[in-house]
Amino acid sequence: MLEILHKLGINTPDIIAQMLVFGIVYLILSKYAFGPVTALLEERRRRIAEGEDNLKKIRENLAAAEATAEEVKAKANAEADRMIKEARETAAAAGESERQKAAAEANTIITKAREGSEQERARILGELKRDFGRLVLDATARATGKVLTPEDHARLNTEALSQITNN
Amino acid sequence: MLADSVFLTSIISVLSDAAAAHGEGAHEGGHGGHHGVDPDAKGLFAGDGVLSYITNSVLVGLIVVGLILWFVRGAMKKVESVPGKQQNFLELVVEFLYKQVENIVGPKIAPQAFPLLATIFIFVTVANWFGLLPGVGSIFVLGVGPDGHGQAPLLRPATADMNMTIGIALISLVVWFVITIKELGVGGFINHTFGPKGGLKGAMKYGLMPIFIVVGVIEVISIIFRPMTLSLRLYGNVFAGENLLHTMATLVQTGNAAVDFICSVLLRIPFFLLEILVGVLQGMVFALLNAVFIKLSTTHDEEHGEEGHH
Numbered sequence: 213m214l215e216i217l218h219k220l221g222i223n224t225p226d227i228i229a230q231m232l233v234f235g236i237v238y239l240i241l242s243k244y245a246f247g248p249v250t251a252l253l254e255e256r257r258r259r260i261a262e263g264e265d266n267l268k269k270i271r272e273n274l275a276a277a278e279a280t281a282e283e284v285k286a287k288a289n290a291e292a293d294r295m296i297k298e299a300r301e302t303a304a305a306a307g308e309s310e311r312q313k314a315a316a317e318a319n320t321i322i323t324k325a326r327e328g329s330e331q332e333r334a335r336i337l338g339e340l341k342r343d344f345g346r347l348v349l350d351a352t353a354r355a356t357g358k359v360l361t362p363e364d365h366a367r368l369n370t371e372a373l374s375q376i377t378n379n
Numbered sequence: 380m381l382a383d384s385v386f387l388t389s390i391i392s393v394l395s396d397a398a399a400a401h402g403e404g405a406h407e408g409g410h411g412g413h414h415g416v417d418p419d420a421k422g423l424f425a426g427d428g429v430l431s432y433i434t435n436s437v438l439v440g441l442i443v444v445g446l447i448l449w450f451v452r453g454a455m456k457k458v459e460s461v462p463g464k465q466q467n468f469l470e471l472v473v474e475f476l477y478k479q480v481e482n483i484v485g486p487k488i489a490p491q492a493f494p495l496l497a498t499i500f501i502f503v504t505v506a507n508w509f510g511l512l513p514g515v516g517s518i519f520v521l522g523v524g525p526d527g528h529g530q531a532p533l534l535r536p537a538t539a540d541m542n543m544t545i546g547i548a549l550i551s552l553v554v555w556f557v558i559t560i561k562e563l564g565v566g567g568f569i570n571h572t573f574g575p576k577g578g579l580k581g582a583m584k585y586g587l588m589p590i591f592i593v594v595g596v597i598e599v600i601s602i603i604f605r606p607m608t609l610s611l612r613l614y615g616n617v618f619a620g621e622n623l624l625h626t627m628a629t630l631v632q633t634g635n636a637a638v639d640f641i642c643s644v645l646l647r648i649p650f651f652l653l654e655i656l657v658g659v660l661q662g663m664v665f666a667l668l669n670a671v672f673i674k675l676s677t678t679h680d681e682e683h684g685e686e687g688h689h
Binding site: 220223225226227228229248249 | 493495
């Protein structure tokens with residue numbers, strides 16, 4: 213047995229020396245290479261998983277936001293339609309009311325104008341009657357050369373006015 | 380690109396070693412008349428001091444350690460989330476190996492077992508490949524050995540020295556034992572080794588107990604022999620490969636130096652490529668066997684039972 217070991221060159225000091233060589237690389241790699249690298253890979257894996265989760269959440273949020281936006285848009289459209297309709301109705305009602313109001317005012321103005329016109333006509337006609345009566349009296353007094361009595365005045369005025377009215 | 384450089388290295392190695400092979404006859408005669416690679420690693424320093432323990436294979440082991448640590452230091456010098464080339468390669472190797480280890484030993488044990496198994500794979504593979512480089516085994520130094528009058532190759536494939544393979548196997552055994560005890564406890568380990576398996580109960584359990592005890596004894600013997608089987612497997616493959624290359628280099632002896640040189644180059648090329656493959660395969664086999672040992676010893680019996688039910 214010992215002869216075989218000797219032939220193979222096996223001896224305890226060499227085994228210990230080789231164990232030290234391998235032990236050194238084992239310890240150093242464990243501490244300074246495999247530990248940090250596996251931690252880094254784990255960290256990267258965690259980040260990727262987080263990123264995937266975040267992406268999934270973002271997609272879900274986006275879908276929810278899009279759905280909400282669609283809902284809000286639909287609501288806004290409906291509201292806008294309702295408001296436009298209401299505005300149209302209100303505008304139509306207001307227009308009608310204003311038109312009626314304007315028509316009433318116009319009627320009032322026309323009526324007032326007519327009344328004013330009538331009053332003016334009556335006033336002018338009165339003045340005209342008075343002037344015409346006076347002219348008739350003056351002309352009659354000059355033509356007849358007599359002094360007219362109040363009864364003559366009243367009779368001549370009545371006749372002259374009836375003539376004017378008939379004409 | 381990598382394949383090209385490996386091939387180029389092989390060619391250079393073939394050329395270099397072929398040139399050396401012609402001069403080896405005289406050297407071999409000087410150290411015991413071995414044909415091929417000497418199984419005994421030679422001390423490089425005379426005397427009985429600490430330096431006398433540095434053999435040519437220990438020196439190669441230290442160089443391999445230096446190369447690995449130099450690369451790792453370069454990769455880990457400035458660790459970034461977006462890795463550089465070296466860091467990226469290291470991450471690739473670590474991630475690949477971690478997945479393999481995790482698949483075998485499971486996610487719970489993987490963090491404990493991974494450093495050992497990855498170190499074995501990387502160290503053994505690099506050491507095997509280093510043995511194929513030009514100059515390894517073909518550059519001799521004089522005035523070595525205990526008497527200071529011997530001669531020996533300056534560099535010798537580290538894994539072609541059984542002291543190295545035994546050393547790796549012993550460290551593997553120690554780490555295996557630590558992981559197993561941490562996982563099962565001393566009682567659990569004894570129960571796992573000698574106790575009844577397969578979820579037996581009642582009379583059957585006690586009836587078969589002697590058989591399981593005998594099986595446990597056999598298991599212990601197999602555990603004791605593991606370092607020997609592991610180390611012999613690796614040593615045998617690498618040592619045989621080295622001898623094969625040596626034999627191919629000296630196979631044609633016509634007496635015409637030019638013909639002998641060309642033949643020694645051409646005959647070895649396919650075997651060099653084979654040895655590149657064997658180098659990584661042996662690293663993988665050594666690591667995988669250890670992974671399986673760890674898996675077998677850290678699997679709880681109830682898991683066995685559950686797996687059996689499945």
